[in-house]
Amino acid sequence: MQKVLDNFFNIEVMAKYLPNILDGFVLTVYLAVSVVATGIVLGLALAILRAFQIKPVNFLIVIFVDLFRALPPLVIMMIFYFAFPYVGLTMSGFVAAWSCLALVLAAFAEEIYWAGILSVHKGQWEAARSTGLTHLETLIHVVLPQALRLAIAPLTNRAIAISKGTALASVVAVQEILAHAATAQAFSANTSPLTMGAIAYLILFAPLVTASRWVEARYAWKR
Amino acid sequence: MPGTRGAVTPGPPILDVRGLRKSFGPLEVLKGIDLLVDPQELVFVIGPSGSGKSTLLRCCNRLEEPSSGHVWVDGVDILARATDINAVRRTIGMVFQSFNLYPHMTALGNVTLALRKVAGFARPEAETRGHVALERVDLAEKAAAYPNELSGGQQQRVAIARALALEPKIMLFDEPTSALDPELVGSVLAVMRNMRASGMTMVVVSHEMRFAREAADRVIFMDHGEIVEEGPPERIFGAPEEGRTRAFLASVFDR
Numbered sequence: 060m061q062k063v064l065d066n067f068f069n070i071e072v073m074a075k076y077l078p079n080i081l082d083g084f085v086l087t088v089y090l091a092v093s094v095v096a097t098g099i100v101l102g103l104a105l106a107i108l109r110a111f112q113i114k115p116v117n118f119l120i121v122i123f124v125d126l127f128r129a130l131p132p133l134v135i136m137m138i139f140y141f142a143f144p145y146v147g148l149t150m151s152g153f154v155a156a157w158s159c160l161a162l163v164l165a166a167f168a169e170e171i172y173w174a175g176i177l178s179v180h181k182g183q184w185e186a187a188r189s190t191g192l193t194h195l196e197t198l199i200h201v202v203l204p205q206a207l208r209l210a211i212a213p214l215t216n217r218a219i220a221i222s223k224g225t226a227l228a229s230v231v232a233v234q235e236i237l238a239h240a241a242t243a244q245a246f247s248a249n250t251s252p253l254t255m256g257a258i259a260y261l262i263l264f265a266p267l268v269t270a271s272r273w274v275e276a277r278y279a280w281k282r
Numbered sequence: 283m284p285g286t287r288g289a290v291t292p293g294p295p296i297l298d299v300r301g302l303r304k305s306f307g308p309l310e311v312l313k314g315i316d317l318l319v320d321p322q323e324l325v326f327v328i329g330p331s332g333s334g335k336s337t338l339l340r341c342c343n344r345l346e347e348p349s350s351g352h353v354w355v356d357g358v359d360i361l362a363r364a365t366d367i368n369a370v371r372r373t374i375g376m377v378f379q380s381f382n383l384y385p386h387m388t389a390l391g392n393v394t395l396a397l398r399k400v401a402g403f404a405r406p407e408a409e410t411r412g413h414v415a416l417e418r419v420d421l422a423e424k425a426a427a428y429p430n431e432l433s434g435g436q437q438q439r440v441a442i443a444r445a446l447a448l449e450p451k452i453m454l455f456d457e458p459t460s461a462l463d464p465e466l467v468g469s470v471l472a473v474m475r476n477m478r479a480s481g482m483t484m485v486v487v488s489h490e491m492r493f494a495r496e497a498a499d500r501v502i503f504m505d506h507g508e509i510v511e512e513g514p515p516e517r518i519f520g521a522p523e524e525g526r527t528r529a530f531l532a533s534v535f536d537r
């Protein structure tokens with residue numbers, strides 16, 4: 060028992076590295092918020108663009124979406140950070156992590172929005188168009204409000220999943236929670252910093268997971 | 283064929299369809315339709331399912347793109363490249379079998395959306411007009427209700443109000459009562475009767491033969507993408523000339 064306490068809950072070690080973990084916590088929040096904000100907006104923009112049914116554009120969107128859904132985010136992140144400099148595109152670890160995760164989220168989000176748009180009955184389009192609304196007006200005022208209602212629960216889950224991917228950023232030298240925890244673990248020869256990291260992630264994501272349950276219930280289809 | 287008009291009012295027709303053809307792939311569903319509808323006329327289109335009635339209606343506001351032919355609405359060539367179809371659609375009200383109300387908006391929201399976004403009225407003015415339109419379908423007290431809180435008949439009347447609010451030149455009804463329970467049909471027909479009395483031009487695709495007999499100026503029988511026979515209801519129902527018309531009417535009234 061003492062062994063467990065010394066290795067996982069060593070108060071001395073924890074106190075020493077708490078500021079580092081807090082720094083990592085702030086950066087993780089910053090990265091996660093940037094990723095989610097960019098990803099869901101870009102995903103929506105792509106879905107709206109796709110609704111215009113311009114064949115070459117839709118082809119490109121589908122390629123992008125399938126590519127970024129198929130590749131492991133870590134692979135994309137490492138390509139951005141380690142491979143792109145060789146073709147003259149150098150970016151900070153933060154930018155690599157942010158753009159990678161945002162694009163992956165955008166790809167998944169686009170599919171979620173698109174499924175929502177497709178699920179809206181054709182009659183809704185026809186009714187709106189028959190009153191003179193344009194394609195875009197119909198999309199914005201009639202179709203999207205209904206599509207978003209369906210999209211919000213899967214979107215919340217996906218956003219949480221992608222946000223947890225911020226831990227991958229430790230690989231590209233972003234000093235987020237896991238990076239700080241791993242460094243501290245190495246320096247202190249003690250695993251307590253990892254415990255702190257896990258707790259920090261719990262503090263960050265447990266409320267979100269709980270909130271997603273509420274969102275699911277709130278926007279459940281009741282008709 | 284364009285010569286057979288209802289002769290309610292002299293002057294240019296509101297709807298003028300000539301040589302209208304529409305194919306879906308290899309299937310030709312409209313095989314050259316000519317149709318003139320005069321102001322204030324109520325034209326009833328009957329025929330077996332698959333005869334092209336709905337497609338004809340949907341070509342009149344370009345929800346379906348005709349394969350060839352011409353459609354003028356109140357003198358505007360709606361198939362011309364230069365025509366702003368969204369502006370024209372404002373003048374053509376359409377009512378659907380499945381109501382198609384926007385489920386996330388109240389009755390008033392449904393009625394005022396196009397008033398605000400297409401007609402460009404500010405919200406207060408749009409709402410005033412929206413209330414007037416709901417009044418006309420006898421649903422003023424349901425302005426704040428959502429579609430799922432309304433009966434089918436009430437939903438269809440809100441859908442009619444949504445079209446009426448834009449003050450269209452002509453109203454197209456695509457089987458407006460087919461999705462309704464029998465006891466709710468009357469309220470919708472009552473609204474249509476009032477619209478007719480107030481001089482609205484209407485083209486109605488429907489199986490409500492009694493209503494056709496009583497309210498229509500002219501009945502058109504369609505089969506296999508063609509107008510087979512047309513005339514005043516008493517003649518079409520009383521003494522149809524074409525065998526196909528007789529066979530269809532017999533099948534409808536024998537039920």
